[in-house]
Amino acid sequence: MGVVTVLEDGVVVFLQLLTERGARVPSPDYDRYVAHLGPEELLALYRDMVVVRRLDAEATALQRQGELALWPPLLGQEAAQIGSARMLRADDFVFSSYREHAVAYVRGVDLTDLVRVWRGTTASGWDPFSINMATPQVIIGAQTLHATGYAMGIRNDGSDSVAVTYFGDGAMSEGDVAEAMVFAASFGAPVVFFCQNNQWAISEPVRVQSRVDLADRATGFGIPSLRVDGNDVLAVAAATAVALERARAGEGPTFIEAVTYRMGPHTTADDPTRYRDAAELEEWRGRDPISRLAEHLRAQGVLDAAADERIAGESDAAAAELRAGCLAITDPPPLAVFDHVYAERHAGIDRQRADYAHYLDGFVE
Known part of the structure; x- marks a missing residue:
């Protein structure tokens, strides 16, 4: 399945359909998977990313003001989550870690339900079967086992729905993930392993955890893998569509490594300045997923001042709803x-x- 982009130094790195400056990169192998994403659909993806970034900022502020006990920010990972989640069907089932707020947003979670667990008033923020997404898993990597088991049940039922599990690069060092991939490969389970490689497992850089690309590790289990630019919403959508197509066709699991960056702290209890170089953060700011799509849409004449103003208003309204809902939560x-x-x-x-x-x-x- 492989990678298709060649960087300037001639090194093949990952699938990319939008450059960091928003220029479209044609791909005969992958263009058909995103052919349905026209200008209006891309604008909708842009809106999604802007809204969830605003929600994330509001939740972070709520924690700083003492209204939430903790919050794990997703800043910088919007394209990886939105691009993948928008490719899913309603009957697919998601098993996530604690950072996939954008995925939950796409699945239709009530905004107040995003923060119930983090306010400490419940052990489960929403009914999993109302949006076909399990509540966040804090035990690192455990959700990959849950997804694989669910996917084996899907196969036994004869359905063509898919289980999708999200986890970070740090989870790749957990035995649960290895066990999940063994079972998925052995039984041909229709599961997509979506790894957001955000470069840091709390304070441990990914280069310490793995001497090879994380996508390469999946091949050792017999699972086809894709390495994708996780800050390119179009490439993420294409990679996810490929994986879903394979699973629905009975071809078993796929592993996706979305190479992205956690621009904020691991959680609001973390201080990334203690272990992360400011120059590295600045370098990744230049690869911002929202700015990249914005440049592309402006060049196409799709994103103008009026659209920007409308989306900003919608984002502020969503943040206000989140804040009001959070403050209205009562202790059980x-x-x-x-x-x-x-x-x-x-x-x-x-x-x-x-x-x-x-x-x-x-x-x-």
């Missing part, structure tokens, strides 16, 4: 912690609930 009653531990109540959980209620009664004046 203490005993609610027992409500959804098991599908059906039983004597053991009832006894624990009663013991906790007795404990709480000791604080009543």
Whole structure:
């Protein structure tokens, strides 16, 4: 499946359909996968990215103001998430890590539900089956096993839907990911492994974790792989479409390495200035996914001042909705912690609930 872009120094790196300056790169092998994305569709992708960046900034501000306990920013990874998520069907099922807020946005999550977990009022922000996306997985890499198991169930059901799992470069060092790829390859599971290589696993650079491209590691499991410019929304869309086509045709799993960059901290509890060179950050700013698509759309006469103003207004409205929803969240009653531990109540959980209620009664004046 391979890579198709040659950089100026002659080194073949990754699939790219839009250069860093927004120029279109023709590709006989991949153009057909994005042929349906005309000017208006590309403008819609641009709007998606602008809106989710604004939501991300608002959530970060909410955490800094003490309204959220924690927030994992996605700044810089908008193209990887939007470009892939917009290629999915409604009946595909997503298993993500804790950073895929843009994917959840595309799947139709209520904006308030994005922050419920991070406000500490629930263990699950939304009903997974209402948007066909599992709630975020904090245990690094565990969601790849969940996706593979779900995909094996899809195959047994005879459906052509697909399971898609998102994870970061740091998860590639976890045994769960290796085990998931073994099962997926062995049983031909219709699952897409979407790795966002954002260059840093908290404070550990990817070059320390792997001496080869992460996409190359998947081939050792017998899984075809694609390495794509993760800041190029068009290339990401094409790569995802290829992987989905293979899965729906019964050809098994595909691994996508989207090469991108985490421009912010790992979470709001992290200080990236302690381990990351400012020059590196500045270099990646020049590859910004939103600016790249904006340049392309302006050159095509699609993005003008009026469209910019409209999208900015929509972004501010979404941020205001997120903030209002967050501030309106109320704390659940203490005993609610027992409500959804098991599908059906039983004597053991009832006894624990009663013991906790007795404990709480000791604080009543």
